Amino acid sequence: MKMFQNHEVRWGVLGVGDVCERKSAPAMQKIKDSSLVAVMRRDGEKARDYARRHHVPKWYDQADDLINDPEVNAIYIATPPGSHLELARKVASAGKPVYVEKPMARNHQECLEMIRICEQAGVPLFVAYYRRTLPNFLKIKELVDSGAIGTVRHVQITMNQPRHPDVAEAGKNNWRIDPAIAGGGYFYDLGSHQLDFLDFLFGAVVEVRGMAANQAALYPTEDIVTAAFRFENGILGTGNWCFTASESAKSDMTVIVGDKGKISYPSFWDTYVLLEEDGQAPQRLTFEMPENIQFFLIESIVNELLGRGKCPSTGISAARTNWVMEEMTKNYYSE
CATH class of the missing domain: 3.30.360.10 (Dihydrodipicolinate Reductase; domain 2)
Structure with missing residues (x-):
C-alpha cells in the first residue's frame, strides 16, 4: 500500500484488555518494521497503566482520538464483537487498515457490512484467526x-x-x-x-x-x-x-x-x-508456540502492508466462519 512505502507499520490498539497483555499487542513491538505507538481504553487509568507497563508512548480514553492520531497508520480493534462494526467503519473512514479480534462480528450481516465499508474505503481487513499461522x-x-x-x-x-x-x-x-x-x-x-x-x-x-x-x-x-x-x-x-x-x-x-x-x-x-x-x-x-500467540499472524499482516507477503486471515474468510456458526445456532436464536 502506498501509505506504507518505505515506512513501518505504526499500530494503535482500541480496547487494551486481557487479550492485549500477552497474546497480541506485545508482538507488535517485536516484529521487524512494526511498532505500537498508541493504546485506548474507555477507562483512562487502565489505558495509562497499560501504556506505562508496556512502554507505549501514547494512550487515549476516546476511540476517535486514537483513530485520528496521525502517527498511527494501522489499527487493531481488540474490543468485544458488539463494537466491531462501528469501530471498523470509523477506522476505514480514516483510511487506515483494520485488524479485528475474532469472532469478526456478532453475525454474518455485520461481517458483510465490514467487508463492504473496507472495500469502499480501499483499506484491507484482517481478522485474528491466528491458528492459520501456528x-x-x-x-x-x-x-x-x-x-x-x-x-x-x-x-x-x-x-x-x-x-x-x-x-x-x-x-x-x-x-x-x-x-x-x-x-x-x-x-x-x-x-x-x-x-x-x-x-x-x-x-x-x-x-x-x-x-x-x-x-x-x-x-x-x-x-x-x-x-x-x-x-x-x-x-x-x-x-x-x-x-x-x-x-x-x-x-x-x-x-x-x-x-x-x-x-x-x-x-x-x-x-x-x-x-x-x-x-x-x-x-x-x-x-x-511463540510467547505471543498472535505473533506470526501479526507478522503476516505487517508483511502484507509493506508489500512483502500475504496474511491468510481476511474479512472474507472470517465472514464465512460467522455464517457457519449462525447456521448451526439459528434454531436457538430464531425461537
Whole structure:
C-alpha cells in the first residue's frame, strides 16, 4: 500500500484488555518494521497503566482520538464483537487498515457490512484467526495437502467443557455469554477458531445442519451445539460442543479421517499432532508456540502492508466462519 512505502507499520490498539497483555499487542513491538505507538481504553487509568507497563508512548480514553492520531497508520480493534462494526467503519473512514479480534462480528450481516465499508474505503481487513499461522496447525495442513492420510473423508470435532469458572449464576459481567455483545456464547468464542481452521484446510463450508440449546440455564446464550456440515470439496464434518459437561468428560479433539490414516489434534489446551498412517506406528508430533500467540499472524499482516507477503486471515474468510456458526445456532436464536 502506498501509505506504507518505505515506512513501518505504526499500530494503535482500541480496547487494551486481557487479550492485549500477552497474546497480541506485545508482538507488535517485536516484529521487524512494526511498532505500537498508541493504546485506548474507555477507562483512562487502565489505558495509562497499560501504556506505562508496556512502554507505549501514547494512550487515549476516546476511540476517535486514537483513530485520528496521525502517527498511527494501522489499527487493531481488540474490543468485544458488539463494537466491531462501528469501530471498523470509523477506522476505514480514516483510511487506515483494520485488524479485528475474532469472532469478526456478532453475525454474518455485520461481517458483510465490514467487508463492504473496507472495500469502499480501499483499506484491507484482517481478522485474528491466528491458528492459520501456528506451527502445529501448519503441520496439519502440510500432512493433509501431501496426502499423508490419503483422501480425506470426514472430520469430527468434539469439545466438552465444564461450566466456566467466570460464569456467574446470572451471567453478569461476562460479555462472552451476552448475545447482544458476543452474538453467541462460548461456542462463538472457541468454536470459531476450530471452524475457521477447517475453512483454511478444506475451503468453504457450503451446507450446514445444526441444533443448539441452553440446557443448564446458567446464562442467555446457547451452551450446547451439535452440527453436520459439508465443505465445497465434498468432505463431510460433524461437531459437538458442550460447555456444561462433567469434569470427567472434558475433551478438546478434532479428528481428520482419510482413506489411508487419520490426524488427531487439540485446538486449545495442548499443541501436539497425532498422525496415524495405515501400517505404520503412530507419530506424536510436538511444537513450541511463540510467547505471543498472535505473533506470526501479526507478522503476516505487517508483511502484507509493506508489500512483502500475504496474511491468510481476511474479512472474507472470517465472514464465512460467522455464517457457519449462525447456521448451526439459528434454531436457538430464531425461537
